[in-house]
Amino acid sequence: IFPYGDKLFIGSTTGMFIYSLANPENPVFLSEAIHVRSCDPVVANDSIAFVTLRGNTRCGPATDGLYIHNVKDILNPVLIKTVEMPTPHGLGLKDSLLYICQQQNGLSVYNVNQPDNPVLRNTITNDYFNDVIVYGDLLICYVQSGLKLYDISSPASPLLLSTIAD
DSSP: OEEETTEEEEEOSSEEEEEEOSSTTSOEEEEEEEOSSOBOOEEEOSSEEEEEEBOSBTTBSOOSEEEEEEOSSTTSOEEEEEEEOSSOOOEEEETTEEEEEOBTTOEEEEEOSSTTSOEEEEEEOSSOEEEEEEETTEEEEEETTEEEEEEOSSTTSOEEEEEEEO
16 A cells, blocks of 8 residues: 555555545545556556566466556556566655565666666665665665665665664
């Protein structure tokens, strides 16, 4: 679940669903982008939604990758780009940089200033990355051994601050 502005983006095993939060006590369905059965985390901004799908698991048969949707017309999300990648999991967005956890394949940092042409800027491979939360200039990473905290005041070059073991 990813709240953004007055919208709520929900990733599910069957698609991305978008709800209006104009009245938070009564979310209203706006639109959806359906895909084959798969695990589906999502983050978004004013015009783009980023979804990672992974297949060949309990989640379903999707092709592993980053799926980028244009959501300028919130009632009609349009898939504009698919980037195949191994083991995509959780993701986080800070300005024009997208952080994608790829478990044993590390944490990848993509410049998505041009969403139809994401550019890999950095990969950190010192752990097994499952999920991330962007919190200001802090990137909180859920890794196999616990948590890793990164300073992302220079967003393309995360700097490890500390590790918190399970």
